[in-house]
Amino acid sequence: MTRHKYCAANWKMNLTPTQGVNFVQDLQSNALMKENTTVIIAPSYVGLTALRNNLTKENIELSSQNFYFEDKGAFTGEISADMLLDCGCKWVILGHSERRHVFGESNSDIRKKFDKALQKGLKPILCIGEKLHERESNLTREILVQQLESALKGLTDCTSDHFIVAYEPVWAIGTGVSATNEMVEEAHEMIRGILSSLGYDGNRISILYGGSVKPSNSGELMSISGVDGFLIGGASLDVSSFYKIYESF
Ligand code: PGA
Numbered sequence: 001m002t003r004h005k006y007c008a009a010n011w012k013m014n015l016t017p018t019q020g021v022n023f024v025q026d027l028q029s030n031a032l033m034k035e036n037t038t039v040i041i042a043p044s045y046v047g048l049t050a051l052r053n054n055l056t057k058e059n060i061e062l063s064s065q066n067f068y069f070e071d072k073g074a075f076t077g078e079i080s081a082d083m084l085l086d087c088g089c090k091w092v093i094l095g096h097s098e099r100r101h102v103f104g105e106s107n108s109d110i111r112k113k114f115d116k117a118l119q120k121g122l123k124p125i126l127c128i129g130e131k132l133h134e135r136e137s138n139l140t141r142e143i144l145v146q147q148l149e150s151a152l153k154g155l156t157d158c159t160s161d162h163f164i165v166a167y168e169p170v171w172a173i174g175t176g177v178s179a180t181n182e183m184v185e186e187a188h189e190m191i192r193g194i195l196s197s198l199g200y201d202g203n204r205i206s207i208l209y210g211g212s213v214k215p216s217n218s219g220e221l222m223s224i225s226g227v228d229g230f231l232i233g234g235a236s237l238d239v240s241s242f243y244k245i246y247e248s249f
Helices: 017-028 045-054 081-086 097-101 107-120 132-136 140-152 181-197 215-222 239-247
Strands: 005-010 037-042 060-064 089-094 123-128 164-167 207-210 229-232
Touching (some): 005 239, 017 037, 017 045, 017 239, 081 107, 123 140, 181 207, 215 239, 229 239
Parallel strands (some): 005 229, 037 060, 060 089, 089 123, 207 229
């Protein structure tokens, strides 16, 4: 089955709005003609509007890196789904390992955000992945089950079209060491099975790989069965490396 492909940039706390605009202008000067492929850019919150105002290609979409699940109110420093929609966001990254492990987000926080995103029409990019000691203790499957179940179990209005998944083994993020092809293939297959057991069509849901993706390994990673694109951190900060990764699709 042909699933949609995504080349997604997670800029984290990098690039000012001005640098972000320069990036998209440079990116758009290239041909972005890959069929069935969408570029997603997740800048900092403060860069969203400037980027939206400078997008000229329909196959580039905006994502937020996070949001808060309440609609509005006394939540100093937080940002709501409506605010993101107003800035042109279509996507939201949820459960990124830095949110989980640096900021202490729990599976239940992520579920609340998942529910609110769906209710508001933002599409989650649900990030899941095991830590190194979990992999070494053979707990990868158990962790993926927990993370997927807690986000997705029992949702009534959620279908396979409403979200995508990013498999990001924590030990491969920002370390320069990507997972091996076998690990990636096995994890993606496992995730499809878990999604199906939760009542979704696992074969229809795009699953991205993330963790030290760069131009030198993207072609090989992209050829792995079940990989529908990437969520890219470090290598997404430079237009030419990001574009080279896109070209490997
Ligand atoms: P990385 O980050 O590409 O720098 O490893 C990936 C991510 O955190 O999404």
